[in-house]
C-alpha cells in the first residue's frame with residue numbers, strides 16, 4: 001500500500017501498487033486482508049483509470065464492518081491482497097448509444113464514474129455528460145479537483161450537480177436524487193431535459209437510491225438495460 005488519504009472521519013482513499021490484469025473503467029476488484037488467519041475480502045470499484053499506477057480506491061468506513069474499518073487503518077508499506085482480474089459489467093460497453101450520459105452516484109459510488117472521467121472515452125461517445133453526486137454533508141464531496149478539471153476542460157459538455165441531504169449548501173440541491181427525478185428538480189438545475197431518444201443513465205452506490213431512482217426513471221418511460229436488451233438505465237448497487 002502506497003498511501004492512505006483520510007478525507008473525512010469516515011471516508012478515505014487508498015493508493016495501492018499491484019500488478020493487475022488490464023481492466024475497464026467501471027469495473028471492480030476484490031481487496032482483502034488476513035484477519036486472525038482468515039482472508040477477509042470485499043469488492044471495491046477501481047477509481048484510477050485503466051493503465052494508471054498506483055491503483056486507487058475510495059472507501060466508506062463502516063464502523064463495525066469486517067473489512068473497511070481495518071483498511072482505514074492501513075499505513076504506507078502495509079500489504080493488501082488485490083485480486084488480479086477485475087470483474088463486473090458496469091462499464092461504458094454496456095451502455096447503449098445516446099447523446100447525453102447521466103452518471104448518478106451516492107457516496108463512494110462515484111468511484112467508477114471518476115475512473116470513466118479519468119479514462120476519457122465517454123467524451124467520444126456522448127455529446128454531454130452529467131455527474132450527479134449525492135452526499136450527506138458538503139465535506140463528503142471528494143475528488144473535487146478532478147471534477148473541476150472536467151468542468152474546465154469540457155465546459156458546457158459537462159454538468160456537475162452536487163446533492164447534499166443533511167445541510168443546506170448554496171449551489172447544491174438539498175435532497176435526494178430519486179425525488180429530484182420525479183419532480184423535475186434535477187433537469188431544472190442541470191439545465192437539460194431527459195428524453196428516451198437522447199439520455200442514458202448509470203446509477204451506482206446505495207441500493208435505496210439505485211432502486212428508487214430506477215423506479216422514478218421507469219415512471220418517466222425509461223427502461224433498464226439488461227442482458228443485451230438495450231434500454232436506458234445501467235446500474236450497480238454496493239450492498
Ligand SMILES: Cc1cc2nc3c(=O)[nH]c(=O)nc-3n(C[C@H](O)[C@H](O)[C@H](O)COP(=O)(O)OP(=O)(O)OC[C@H]3O[C@@H](n4cnc5c(N)ncnc54)[C@H](O)[C@@H]3O)c2cc1C
Pocket residue numbers: 028042043044045046057058059060061062064065066067068069088107108109111236237238239
Ligand atoms: C460491485 C461493488 C463495488 C463496491 N465498491 C465499493 C467502493 O468503491 N467503496 C466502498 O466503500 N465500498 C464499495 N463496496 C462495498 C464493499 O464491498 C463493502 O460492502 C463495504 O466496504 C463494507 O464492508 P465491511 O466488511 O467493512 O462491512 P460489512 O460488515 O460487510 O457491512 C456491510 C454494511 O456496510 C454498509 N456499507 C457497505 N458499503 C458501503 C458504502 N460504500 N458506503 C456506505 N455504507 C456502506 C451497508 O450498510 C452494508 O449493509 C462495493 C460493493 C460492491 C458489490
